[in-house]
Amino acid sequence: MKKFPNAFVIILSVILLAWIFTFIIPQGTYDREVNVVTNQTNVIPNSYEHQEAPHLSAFDVLLAIPQGIAGRANLIVLILLLGGCFYLIEKTGALNQGLNQLIKILKGKEVYALIAITILFMLAGFTIALQEEVIAMMPILLLFGRNLGYTPLTIIYASYGSTVIGSAFSPFNPFGVLIAQKEAEVTLLSGSSFRIIVFLVGAFSGWFI
Structure with a gap:
């Protein structure tokens, strides 16, 4: 089987593809306004306007990489920390040893x-x-x-299926909730009670499916 491309190759390919699209897709923008009640920045419907702007040079594309890292440093650090946790679990064999011990205890x-x-x-x-790390x-x-x-299907449902339920309805999922709420400019951890209720419903209903 052909080896899957390195992660850096994929990232650079996406950046290159996005740069090429800037020469194909017309440039434009929407007007935005700040809601004085919620302090959210909202897009004004039907306000799109075409704009003429110079295209990025190859040098600008290279600069976009460190600028993007600096602009989203908090997100990158979070991903690195989570990735480091998974790496330690895999390399130390903690999961394998824990499962073997569980087999002995619950024989x-x-x-x-x-x-x-x-x-x-x-x-x-x-x-x-x-x-995805469960894979x-x-x-x-x-x-x-x-x-x-x-x-095998039983184990897949018990492991991967369970993580899907947990991450989908978590009130503080670092990616699907915290980062999303920050970008949407809504109150952090808003709707947590509703998410917990739906999580419990999904968790318990899974035992009867």
């Missing part, structure tokens, strides 16, 4: 092991938005499930 009570995995991954999605853990999880006598 003959495999259903409790499945419940523990479901709760663990649901809380991981709820707190740190763990989701890298899947070989270990499938081996864990086979030792317990469960089918």
